[in-house]
Amino acid sequence: MSTKDITITVNGTEKELSVEPRRLLVHAIREDLDLTGTHIGCDTGNCGACTVYKDGEAVKSCLMFAVQADGAEVTTVEGMADLPEAGMGRMDDLHPIQEGFRYMHGLQCGYCTPGMIMAGKALLEKDADPSEATIRENISGNLCRCTGYQNIVKSIQYAADVLNDREPPESPVEHPESGGETAADGGFDCGAGCGCDVTFESGTEGGEER
Numbered sequence: 487m488s489t490k491d492i493t494i495t496v497n498g499t500e501k502e503l504s505v506e507p508r509r510l511l512v513h514a515i516r517e518d519l520d521l522t523g524t525h526i527g528c529d530t531g532n533c534g535a536c537t538v539y540k541d542g543e544a545v546k547s548c549l550m551f552a553v554q555a556d557g558a559e560v561t562t563v564e565g566m567a568d569l570p571e572a573g574m575g576r577m578d579d580l581h582p583i584q585e586g587f588r589y590m591h592g593l594q595c596g597y598c599t600p601g602m603i604m605a606g607k608a609l610l611e612k613d614a615d616p617s618e619a620t621i622r623e624n625i626s627g628n629l630c631r632c633t634g635y636q637n638i639v640k641s642i643q644y645a646a647d648v649l650n651d652r653e654p655p656e657s658p659v660e661h662p663e664s665g666g667e668t669a670a671d672g673g674f675d676c677g678a679g680c681g682c683d684v685t686f687e688s689g690t691e692g693g694e695e696r
């Protein structure tokens with residue numbers, strides 16, 4: 487099949503791609519650009535795991551052809567820590583939304599998290615101090631099978647606090663700044679302080695490459 491040359495600015499860098507007209511944006515992001523932080527849950531527009539920030543909007547990248555993003559500016563979760571507002575909170579190397587998810591324990595398996603973060607970014611760009619109802623409405627296209635959404639809402643509220651120069655709440659997580667530590671016995675302390683004893687192999691999540 488013939489291909490088309492396109493240019494997409496991804497996380498601030500212009501990328502030139504040659505893609506088949508049928509190639510989905512999510513596949514171009516994950517497979518051609520190797521940015522696998524953008525997940526695929528359903529490939530049919532239902533779950534929101536593939537959400538990216540494109541030209542000021544949250545878009546489900548499985549619902550777009552890559553050729554439709556020709557000339558666009560796209561931010562994926564990998565680019566969040568390089569945005570100007572990164573480091574405004576307690577951690578120098580995270581965007582406030584990422585920090586919110588970490589401090590407010592806004593994830594469990596993490597599969598929905600990149601999409602949730604990008605939906606949160608799109609919301610906070612439009613409404614810097616959204617109500618809880620507005621947050622819930624704006625993440626209603628993003629499904630989470632684990633958290634019950636409460637801590638996801640708190641994570642976005644945390645980011646709104648940081649972005650509005652308010653002191654964000656303390657974390658219920660025991661060591662949110664630790665980033666997880668590998669113990670001498672091969673165990674892994676994720677910092678949640680829950681006492682579970684999950685061992686991950688080095689370089690993997692849950693023992694499995696993602």
Ligand code: FES
Pocket residue numbers: 525526527528529530531532533534535536537546547548549
């Ligand atoms: S993978 Fe795109 S909405 Fe589920």
Ligand code: FES
Pocket residue numbers: 592593594595596597598599629630631632633
């Ligand atoms: S944290 Fe597992 S799907 Fe949301």
